[in-house]
Amino acid sequence: MPAREKLQEQVTILREQLNQEPPLPPEKRDALEELIAKLEVQLELEPATQSPSIADDVNRAVEGFELDHPGIAGTLRNIVITLGNIGI
Incomplete structure (x- = not known):
């Protein structure tokens, strides 16, 4: 899966987690x-x-969600990796 599609998928997952957490x-x-x-x-x-x-914004968000919302923090970490793969 191309990195941009993976990023879109992860953003969708993050939005779902925001509504389910x-x-x-x-x-x-x-x-x-x-x-x-x-x-x-x-x-x-x-x-x-x-x-x-x-x-940088996503990395800061990971720190803010790490303790209380590990699922969201995990998705945010995946987004950081994908951004790196895209070259951002």
């Missing part, structure tokens, strides 16, 4: 929704115009 505090939910929106924008861009800072 126990309720998140509003600030964490908002931050995750904002991150998902950024990832969706990245999927629309050509690789040459993509921002490498998105990987």
Whole structure:
């Protein structure tokens, strides 16, 4: 599966997890929704115009979800790996 398709699949999984996980505090939910929106924008861009800072944003999100929501953190780690495969 091409990396961009894999990234789209992982973003979809992340959105599903956001809706299935126990309720998140509003600030964490908002931050995750904002991150998902950024990832969706990245999927629309050509690789040459993509921002490498998105990987930093995802890494920070991993830290925020690691303890309380390991499923979300795992999906976010997969996204970081996929971004690296794309060259972001």
